[in-house]
Amino acid sequence: MRLLLRRAAFYLFTAWAAITINFFLPRMLKGDPVSAYLQKNQGRISPEAADALRTLFGLDTGKSLAEQYVDYWALLFSGDLGRSFSHGLAPVTEVIGAALPWTVGLVGIATVLSFLLGTTLGTLVGWFRGGRGDVIVPVATFFSAVPYFWMGLIAIAVFATGLGWFPASHAYGKGTSPELSAQFIGEVIAHGTLPALTVVLASLGGWVLGMRNMMITVLDEDYVTVAQAKGLSRRRVVFAYAARNAVLPQLSSFALALGFIVGGTLVMELVFSYPGVGKLLLDATTAKDYPLMQGLFLVITLTVLVANLCADVAYAALDPRTRQGES
């Protein structure tokens, strides 16, 4: 119970810190968004309209920083993240909401696949240590060191431009519009395959290595030797005794990886022009669209926090030691 309270305090504190950083970030940067917006639409906006815009964006210079901070919180609780400059003053929540499913769908599937594949592979490599499977270690090391954007570009050059197996960019074809038809779904799958494969390839090595190293550590434990001595089948020893314990740290990294789904694949979305959250953040940065940047950063940070929370809960459920410890 005490542990639970401490964790709750930690999450509340971290959420507060993240939101506060989020509040100060655009205010520390030079130039306010309204001036940037005015510059872009030079002459088309009257000074009165500019003043109205400033009030709308909560950039009233008349207010003190503390007042602005309180206002910011009030707006957050009412679910208002402001309006996006680069999307015709549409509410930020709507703009983000439109991009979120693409990222979560594509990268979510890729992350789950990569985790399952990598952990299974790591279990086997760890069990057959010293065998031919050890070749996978240097290969995985190399692949996890390759910069993702480079791998993505080469994948496009080879499989999209060269062989023409997959489309090179975007989430669906130019002529189609999002609807629930077989054609649209087919296009989404065709467009998503290559980016998903590159994400899996780039992250696979980490899962394999992590699982292999844990397996090797766990396989030295007495209970594994005992299980073998009892004459249990090899499959039972590997999966029910060794892998089951070795997988614990993997699970907590998996929860963290889920948290980084939203923010971590910015580069993938840039390379493949995929209409997700990362691409949105990049575009917002180049357009100096501060409300959108702020909103995106907040969403990204909060997902990481929620994923951390899930990791804690899963860990406590799977490993009784964490429940007793720390007291």
Added chain:
Amino acid sequence: MLTNRKSVTGLVVLGLFALLAALADVVAPYGPLEKDYTALKQPPSATHWLGTTHLGEDIFSQIAYGTRGVLLVGLTAGVLATVVAVVVGVSAGFLGGWRGESLSALSNVFLVLPALPLMIIVASQYDDPSLFLVAAVLAITGWAWGARVLRAQTMSLRSRDFVQAARANGEPLWRIITVEMLPNLTAVIASSFVGTVTAAVLGLTTLAFIGVIPITNLNWGTILYWAQQNGAFPDFWWWYVPAGLAIALLGAALSLISFGIDEYVNPRLRSAGERARSRKRLQKKRTKRSPA
């Protein structure tokens, strides 16, 4: 550690890159931005070892000079981040109580902040960020993991007998930390240093590729940025393959070094392969002796 094959390989590759960076003036046949308008987008040849760009710049020379930027920023970021990680992590582990808790909360906050978006937002605010600024941004987003590991390690060291004895002897706090504890933390510190350098190299090249770092700051990511901007994909392979391979090679070398450190800390990893092989040999012998 120097007898470990993995870390030696990693150190040798790292050394070669360092040499390339230091001797860029001598090794590179041209200046990195020297233009030769008679040789545009040329494939590798005797005069241009790795071909030329759309402006006739020599790509090998660009990579050689680019190594400087990469290593300089990577190592500076690594040093900065490691210093912060050691100060925060060790004090958090040693102090305990509310001071330790708040330091640990601080590192947890930074662990949760998404690194790449933060880097992009901060770096894009400056028209001409200096190398040091870029390194500092990379360090700010990269120190927290090391601090967390160091805190855990310090907490377990704190209750060991030799530290208790030093306390009982009345050794001053700074001496307990620097003389008694730090030597026992070296491996963890080294491993977190290598980890941050790897992350910084990847971060720097990614930022440069996205285009938030000015192109005057030449590094491998800049080469890839220009290659992509000028339609090098997929035909002009000599423009984009070497720079990416260089990043991967440097990253792999750094991971090898860190594996070496891991195996030094956790001997089970070191001997896993050999022991498994000898066990198998033993089993074979046994089955031969008793054909049941």
